[in-house]
Amino acid sequence: MKPTICIEYCPKCGWMLRAAYIAQELLTTFTDDINGVMLKPSEVSGRYTVSVNDVEVFDRKTAGRFPEVKELKQLVRDIVNPDKSLGHSDKKT
Amino acid sequence: MKPTICIEYCPKCGWMLRAAYIAQELLTTFTDDINGVMLKPSEVSGRYTVSVNDVEVFDRKTAGRFPEVKELKQLVRDIVNPDKSLGHSDKKT
Numbered sequence: 001m002k003p004t005i006c007i008e009y010c011p012k013c014g015w016m017l018r019a020a021y022i023a024q025e026l027l028t029t030f031t032d033d034i035n036g037v038m039l040k041p042s043e044v045s046g047r048y049t050v051s052v053n054d055v056e057v058f059d060r061k062t063a064g065r066f067p068e069v070k071e072l073k074q075l076v077r078d079i080v081n082p083d084k085s086l087g088h089s090d091k092k093t
Numbered sequence: 094m095k096p097t098i099c100i101e102y103c104p105k106c107g108w109m110l111r112a113a114y115i116a117q118e119l120l121t122t123f124t125d126d127i128n129g130v131m132l133k134p135s136e137v138s139g140r141y142t143v144s145v146n147d148v149e150v151f152d153r154k155t156a157g158r159f160p161e162v163k164e165l166k167q168l169v170r171d172i173v174n175p176d177k178s179l180g181h182s183d184k185k186t
Contacts, residue, residue: 004131011124016117023132024113031104036133038097039116041124 002035003080006051011041015048018066022050025069026076029089033081052079095128096173099144104134108141111159115143118162119169122182126174145172 005026009019016039023037042048048060050072057075058067067075070089077084098119102112109132116130135141141153143165150168151160160168163182170177 006129008129011120016120016124020113020117020120023116024109027104027109027113027132027134031109031134034134036099036101036131038129038131039120040129041120041127 002033003053004035004038005030005076005080006038006040006049006054008040008042008047008049008051010045010047012045013048016041019048022067022069022072026073029073029086030076030080033084050075052076055079095126096146097128097131098123098169099131099133099142099147101133101135101140101142101144103138103140105138106141109134112141115160115162115165119166122166122179123169123173126177143168145169148172 007019007023009015019039023039026037046061048066049056050058050067057079058072060066073086073089077086100112100116102108112132116132119130139154141159142149143151143160150172151165153159166179166182170179
């Protein structure tokens, strides 16, 4: 079974569009590597987390900011397909 | 546990954007009624299905067309929150 990515976002904060955009970035890059991306409205205010198979790889609260796309793709790639090159998204930020 | 909606789409057909748009429509309307919406790239060519808790509510192959947003919201509503009014989306098409 391929990994499932979950983006849990606070709908009251207006983060649905942001979460959906990130989902599309991940689906574009990891089409063949993942089972899918789950968009999950959080019941916890201010929550914005990304997890792979229920293991959290990014938490906005911990980081104090939103993830950058490049960074998130690297975090996800390291779990779902470590040998995959991300092209220009693999350069250092 | 609230219901999970899954949109399975054929990525080779270029239906990711279409699936993501529908996911956002459903997340906007059913924020508090559902666990989340899963976007799942299909390994089956030409596949575009919507299911609620693994029960298929729309299949493009069977219908011979893509679902309309209004129609899909009614189908989902009938399962996740039958008493919910969809406002103008509840009028007959």
